[in-house]
Amino acid sequence: MIDFIKDLILHFSIILSLGFMYNFLWMQKRSVYKKQIFKLAILAALLVTMALPVRFHGGMEFDLKLIPVFIAFFYLSRTDGFLIVAVLILLQGLVGIDKLPVTAINYGVILLLFLAIENPYKITTVNRKIALGLFVNALITSTRLAALINSGNAGDYKYLLVFSLMSFIALSVIIYIIEMTNLQIKLMHELHKAEKFSAISQLAASVAHEIRNPMTTIRGFMQVLQGEKNLSDNQNLFITISLQELDRTQTIINNFLALAKPNTGTKDKIDLSAILKETIAFMRSYSHLANTELVEAIDKNLSIKGDAHEIRQVFINILKNGIEAMPSGGSIFIIAKVEGDYVRIQFRDEGIGMTKEQLARLGHPYYSTKEKGTGLGMMISYDIVQRMGGRINVESEEGKGTTFTILLPCE
Numbered sequence: 562m563i564d565f566i567k568d569l570i571l572h573f574s575i576i577l578s579l580g581f582m583y584n585f586l587w588m589q590k591r592s593v594y595k596k597q598i599f600k601l602a603i604l605a606a607l608l609v610t611m612a613l614p615v616r617f618h619g620g621m622e623f624d625l626k627l628i629p630v631f632i633a634f635f636y637l638s639r640t641d642g643f644l645i646v647a648v649l650i651l652l653q654g655l656v657g658i659d660k661l662p663v664t665a666i667n668y669g670v671i672l673l674l675f676l677a678i679e680n681p682y683k684i685t686t687v688n689r690k691i692a693l694g695l696f697v698n699a700l701i702t703s704t705r706l707a708a709l710i711n712s713g714n715a716g717d718y719k720y721l722l723v724f725s726l727m728s729f730i731a732l733s734v735i736i737y738i739i740e741m742t743n744l745q746i747k748l749m750h751e752l753h754k755a756e757k758f759s760a761i762s763q764l765a766a767s768v769a770h771e772i773r774n775p776m777t778t779i780r781g782f783m784q785v786l787q788g789e790k791n792l793s794d795n796q797n798l799f800i801t802i803s804l805q806e807l808d809r810t811q812t813i814i815n816n817f818l819a820l821a822k823p824n825t826g827t828k829d830k831i832d833l834s835a836i837l838k839e840t841i842a843f844m845r846s847y848s849h850l851a852n853t854e855l856v857e858a859i860d861k862n863l864s865i866k867g868d869a870h871e872i873r874q875v876f877i878n879i880l881k882n883g884i885e886a887m888p889s890g891g892s893i894f895i896i897a898k899v900e901g902d903y904v905r906i907q908f909r910d911e912g913i914g915m916t917k918e919q920l921a922r923l924g925h926p927y928y929s930t931k932e933k934g935t936g937l938g939m940m941i942s943y944d945i946v947q948r949m950g951g952r953i954n955v956e957s958e959e960g961k962g963t964t965f966t967i968l969l970p971c972e
């Protein structure tokens with residue numbers, strides 16, 4: 562019995578060391594030969610587990626050679642899996658030629674099974690992978706049990722069960738360690754990418770900022786020129802167009818800067834009722850120009866936590882889109898009230914609406930159906946609301962109108 566446990570522990574640690582080996586090798590970015598080293602480690606583990614099998618008193622022997630095959634096949638490559646099986650069969654020929662046919666058939670079946678599930682295995686969850694390990698283990702255990710009964714040692718089944726359980730635990734732990742290592746590496750890559758992206762966007766933001774100053778100068782001179790009396794009609798038209806284009810560029814840069822601006826994290830208590838009213842008043846002249854009406858029903862004393870400047874920007878974007886969606890006039894109804902732990906702000910327009918496809922693309926960068934659109938307004942708005950812990954729901958029907966509902970946590 563003691564010998565049995567000793568053997569068990571020995572096998573368990575040898576096999577488990579493969580998992581830690583993987584973690585160690587893969588976490589070190591510099592090791593070029595990690596795959597080769599890992600392959601050697603797998604071979605070594607296979608060699609040891611086959612050379613020192615667990616012996617039952619009836620003379621039966623068991624080892625853990627399944628695990629190196631499993632790991633090589635799924636975590637190195639298919640070829641490596643075949644290689645390990647070839648070595649395994651060779652070793653079997655050396656240590657016990659009588660068992661060679663059975664082993665060859667067993668591992669032939671296992672390889673076929675692995676080949677069949679190779680692709681789904683790569684994309685499935687860790688739990689399912691472990692469940693698969695359990696299944697393969699159960700398969701092997703049943704053939705072993707059959708061998709045990711055949712050889713008249715059926716009474717030893719308890720040993721076999723303990724051994725199989727241990728083998729399953731070892732395999733699960735290795736799968737878990739390897740999967741977690743891979744996950745960690747993936748997260749590290751993503752972090753690097755995000756950092757690089759953030760650095761680039763900061764640079765871009767400073768460039769955009771620098772462009773604004775000369776543009777203001779150009780705009781000023783253009784305006785002076787526009788005041789000149791002896792300009793031809795054409796010259797006047799060109800200057801007007803240039804001014805419009807400059808303004809458009811300015812809007813794009815401002816939008817971009819708002820997007821690239823790092824989250825300042827300012828979380829002041831702000832009077833949402835006042836800000837909403839202010840913004841609507843500010844947009845009113847623009848809406849009259851477009852022959853549209855802003856109708857408001859805003860409860861008093863709505864307050865939230867956040868950045869007043871940012872939330873104003875969200876309202877302006879949505880109102881502006883609503884006005885632009887009603888080329889032949891109409892109204893936008895704005896309702897704001899408390900709903901549970903949230904302030905609910907609804908903007909309903911009677912505009913052209915959106916198709917399902919358009920709705921799905923709303924908020925993606927540079928998605929715009931407008932000739933002079935930037936396609937950044939909604940993206941920024943989604944980003945701001947999300948950072949404030951809220952969310953935006955959009956319902957839209959083509960030809961009928963669109964309703965934006967913003968939920969923001971109450972202060």
Ligand code: ADP
Nearest residue numbers: 882883886929930931934935936937938939963
């Ligand atoms: P832009 O207004 O510069 O086009 P936005 O990000 O603000 O960019 O909006 C993206 C697109 O979403 C718009 O071009 C438009 O097609 C659609 N959209 C946004 N709001 C509405 C709305 N209220 N009604 C209909 N379509 C809208």
Ligand code: MG
Nearest residue numbers: 878881882938
């Ligand atoms: Mg817009």
